[in-house]
Amino acid sequence: MIALHNDEKILGEMRRHWIVLAGHLVPFLVVIFVPVALWFGLAFLDPGEARGSLEALFGFVVLAWLLTAWIAVFVVWTNYFLDVLIITDHRLVDIEQHSFFSRNVSECFVDKIEDVTVDVHGLLPTFFDFGDIHIQTAGESPRFVLRHMPRPHETKDLIIRARQGLHQKRELHD
Amino acid sequence: MDSGIFPPVVLARFEQVTLPSENSLWLLYAAIVFLYSLFSFILSYHWRTYAFDKEKIQLIMRLYFSVSLILLGGMAVFLFAYQP
Numbered sequence: 001m002i003a004l005h006n007d008e009k010i011l012g013e014m015r016r017h018w019i020v021l022a023g024h025l026v027p028f029l030v031v032i033f034v035p036v037a038l039w040f041g042l043a044f045l046d047p048g049e050a051r052g053s054l055e056a057l058f059g060f061v062v063l064a065w066l067l068t069a070w071i072a073v074f075v076v077w078t079n080y081f082l083d084v085l086i087i088t089d090h091r092l093v094d095i096e097q098h099s100f101f102s103r104n105v106s107e108c109f110v111d112k113i114e115d116v117t118v119d120v121h122g123l124l125p126t127f128f129d130f131g132d133i134h135i136q137t138a139g140e141s142p143r144f145v146l147r148h149m150p151r152p153h154e155t156k157d158l159i160i161r162a163r164q165g166l167h168q169k170r171e172l173h174d
Numbered sequence: 175m176d177s178g179i180f181p182p183v184v185l186a187r188f189e190q191v192t193l194p195s196e197n198s199l200w201l202l203y204a205a206i207v208f209l210y211s212l213f214s215f216i217l218s219y220h221w222r223t224y225a226f227d228k229e230k231i232q233l234i235m236r237l238y239f240s241v242s243l244i245l246l247g248g249m250a251v252f253l254f255a256y257q258p
Contacts, residue, residue, distance in 0.1 A: 013226060053193055053256055053257055053258050054193070056252045056253070056255040056256040056257075057193060057194070057199075057252070057256055059248070059249075059252040059255075060199065060203075060249050060252040060253055060256065063245050063246075063248045063249045063252065064206055064249060066245055067206070067210065067242060067245040067246065067249070070238075070241060070242055070245065071210065071213050071214075071217075071242070074217055074234075074238055075213070075217070077234075078217055078220055078221065081225065082220060082224050082225065084226070086226075095224075097220075097224070100216055100220065103224070
């Protein structure tokens with residue numbers, strides 16, 4: 001969790017485009033359907049008296065397989081869900097969840113932003129409206145890169161508006 | 175015997191296979207429950223600690239735990255039915 005400063009408001013909370021998650025989940029769909037196909041294969045087998053035991057053993061193995069796939073799906077989803085960009089009226093907080101116990105939190109103050117570039121490159125990003133946002137900040141800090149963000153142009157506008165809003169607020173205050 | 179889609183060679187091979195004992199499967203089940211508990215603890219720790227949207231996480235936790243407990247329960251039922 002991040003702690004908000006006084007009078008700081010959250011303007012948006014964004015995650016990578018859902019197609020990124022879908023791409024990671026497709027192999028698990030295949031994994032889930034393999035034992036189902038094998039189950040139908042078992043119907044053609046005639047093991048005689050051992051049929052009941054074999055079916056019970058097979059059911060046990062299939063459910064163990066599905067449980068493993070179920071846990072793996074949630075591990076992937078957790079990495080996706082906890083990977084988040086928070087835009088406030090003072091700063092951007094980019095939280096990257098690489099895996100369990102591996103987390104990177106970067107902050108960038110909106111008044112330090114000099115340049116925001118959107119990069120939508122390729123067939124899928126164009127159709128599904130997602131892309132990378134490059135943020136150049138003043139000072140020693142490197143470029144801030146937000147990958148596979150949905151609606152990147154709207155996000156860029158939101159960041160620019162946050163910066164303008166902060167400038168106006170400071171001018172009024174001065 | 176109706177061999178179905180499997181050739182007689184495969185069926186003959188199947189007849190030679192010794193099915194695992196009940197005890198070894200219960201041991202395997204205990205190992206699976208242990209690993210499941212470990213992963214569930216790690217997952218729910220991450221959800222509770224880092225997620226912003228607490229309501230969504232509550233729903234996800236309910237879905238995750240209910241389906242996985244059904245799967246674990248189903249495995250236990252199959253083990254009770256298993257008579258090698």
